[in-house]
Every structure is written in structure tokens, then in C-alpha cells.
Amino acid sequence: MDSRIKCATLPNMITRTAFLNPVVAAFAGFFMLAPAQASDLRLSDEVASLLEQLRDPDLEGWHRIERQLVRQWSRSGSASADLLLQRGRDALRRGDSAAAIEHFTALIDHAPDFAEGYHARATAWFMDGKVGRSIADLQETLSRNPHHFSALTGLGRIFEDLSEFDRAQKAYLAAEAIHPHRNDVKAALERLERRLGGITL
Template sequence: MGTLAHGTAQAETAGLERYFEELADPDYEGWARAESDIRRAWSRSGSPGMDLLLKRGQDALDEGDYDAAIEHLTALTDHAPDFAEGWNARATAYFAAGLYGPSMADIARVLTLEPRHWGALAGLGMILDEMGREDEALDAFRASFALNPHQQDVKDAIARLETTLAGTAI
């Protein structure tokens, strides 16, 4: 199943280059559509069963039931190890549960499968910032922002960290 899921996931993200280019252009007016198209492609595993596990995990996360979210999303990553969004969702659940180590491990897996995942990079920045690793957090936020310059929260984090780090450099 892993090979099938990998081939399907690759097919879902193939042809997205134009959308990534549009999204990365801070002046492109259609950026929201490009972002939506990328997110939609990322959310499709190619298997209705795996898509259902993703939805159940995301629903549990939205309800604040982090244990259930992690359980559903672990089943997803076990059965579809090449589906980047499964790892990203579980990284988010781990982060919400305060489990930074497992979250960072899942983010690393997301970025191996989809290096352009601006959400995973932003999440990594948040974790590193929480851990006091400000230089590394800034790098992660900048990488996320380069892919998607329409993230106000990431822009604000970059400005805050640049100010903080400039103050410590003096």
C-alpha cells in the first residue's frame, strides 16, 4: 500500500508548480486560489479510507481531543507513510498536545516528502521559537514565508524575531 499511496500522492502534487509560483508572488492577486488548490491536492491521499482517517484526526484536533487525533493520524501514517499531509496533521496534533519532539520528527518527515510545505515550516518555526532557538526559528519562518508570503502570522513572527535578535546582537 505504501508504494501505491506514494504514487498517488505524487500524482496529486504533480502539476502544482504553477500554483506554487503564483502563491510565492506577493503581488499576484489570485494567490488565495493557488493556495486553496495546493491545500486541496495535499489533502487527497488517493484512498477514501485514508482520507477518512485524516478527516477524523482533524475533527478530533478541532474538538481538542488530542489523544484521539494522534490515534487516528498514527493509523493514517502507518497505512499511508508517503502521504505528507498525514504526517503534517499528526505533527499539528503533537504540537497541540505539547509534544514538541514527536512533532518535530513528523515535520521532518513532511519536509522530506514535500519540501514546499509552508505550513510545516511555519510549525517548525513555532516549535523552535517556543524552545528559545530563535535563530533557527527565524530561518524556518523565512523559508515558510518565501513559499507563501501571504501568511500574516509568519510575517509578524519574522519581524518580532528580527527585532529580538537585533537587540541581542548589540
């Protein structure tokens, strides 16, 4: 989920799985996520490079890389879909989760392979108190974009709230493997390590 709300084909293409380290891959299997959509199996060189930079724990200026990734993931390739995404986000900022869900559902109907549509609707479901639906949409997000650190962080928060601490830890660890700079994730992992007696799953 987007923490700010609480969230061209190139010649040398790289498969998504090349970027799935063992923690992320194990987490994806843990949830038995649906197979990735065929249209979204590859990363552009730009996104691949941004992910590679973001994984560097010593990276300075990581906020800039994070923003660039979010911008890339927010581009559906359709002007009408992008407009629906923006309208839904505007509704979320107003606190109107019902309107946001309506816009995001229309977006998903229009662009069912667009991961960010599910991520945005997951945030709206969460705001509306529909935790189960939020989890389902976060899983849909990750089936299309397993590098989505905000979706993984959102799952961690939900599972922690539900006292599913082992699942929460797995989610946070997967998010940290992709994006090792977020203080909220580090704090959550420290909190869960204390709660789970220092056992790392």
C-alpha cells in the same frame, strides 16, 4: 501546522527540486531531512502551477491558491486514508488530541508516503504537549513535501517558543520564500529580526 486548528500523474512532470529556492534548500539541509520518498519526487502540473502563482508577492486572491494547494495535499489517493485524515481533523476540532493521534497514526501506517498524515499528526502532538514528536513529524512532512509552508511555519513557531531564535528565523524565511503573503510569518520575522539585532541569517 494547520493555522485553522491552532492544519493523477500528468505528462509534463517537474521535479520538486526545481521549486526549491536556495533558502528552502538550505533549510532542508540544515535539518538533515530524510531523502524524499520515490513515489513523491515529482509535482503534478497543477501543483507546480499553484506554487508558481503563490510565490508572486503581488498575487491577488492568494487565499484561493492556498486553499487549492491544501486540497491537493490532502488527497492521498486512497478513500480509506482520506477518511482517516478527516476523522483525525474532526477530533482535533473537538480538542481530542489523543483520538486525533490515533487516527493519524493509523493513516501513516496505511499510507507512509503521504506527507499530510505526518503534518496532521504533528499538530496533534503539539496540542498534546509532545513538542519533540511534533518536530519529528514536521521533519517527516518536509522530507516528503518540502513546499509545505504550514509545516515550515509550525517549526518556526516551535523553535521560537523554545528560544531557538536562529532556527525559528530559518524556518520562517523558508515558509516566506514559498508563501510570501502570510501576515503571521511576516510579523514573526520582524519580531525575530528585532530580537537578533537585525542580523539576517
